[in-house]
Amino acid sequence: xxxxxxxxxxxxxxxxxxxxxxxxxxxxxxxxxxxxxxxxxxxxxxxxxxxxxxxxxxxxxxxxxxx
Numbered sequence: 001x002x003x004x005x006x007x008x009x010x011x012x013x014x015x016x017x018x019x020x021x022x023x024x025x026x027x028x029x030x031x032x033x034x035x036x037x038x039x040x041x042x043x044x045x046x047x048x049x050x051x052x053x054x055x056x057x058x059x060x061x062x063x064x065x066x067x
Contacts, residue, residue: 001062002059002062002063005055005058005059005062006059008055009052009055009056009059012048012051012052012055013052015048016045016048016049016052019041019044019045019048020045022041023038023041023042023045026038026041
C-alpha cells in the first residue's frame with residue numbers, strides 16, 4: 001500500500017510541474033489577454049498540489065502506524 005501512495009505522490013508532483021510549466025508558457029506567449037486560461041491552469045495546479053500534499057500526509061500517517 002505504501003508503494004501505491006508513493007507512486008501517486010510522484011505522479012501528482014509530475015502533474016503539478018507539468019501544469020506549472022504549461023502556465024508559464026501560456027503567460028510567456030502573451031496571447032491570453034483575459035487571463036482566463038491562466039486562471040484555469042492555476043486552479044488545476046492548486047488542486048493537484050492539494051491532492052499531493054494530502055497524499056504526503058497519508059504516507060506520513062501510514063509510516064507512523066507501521067503500515
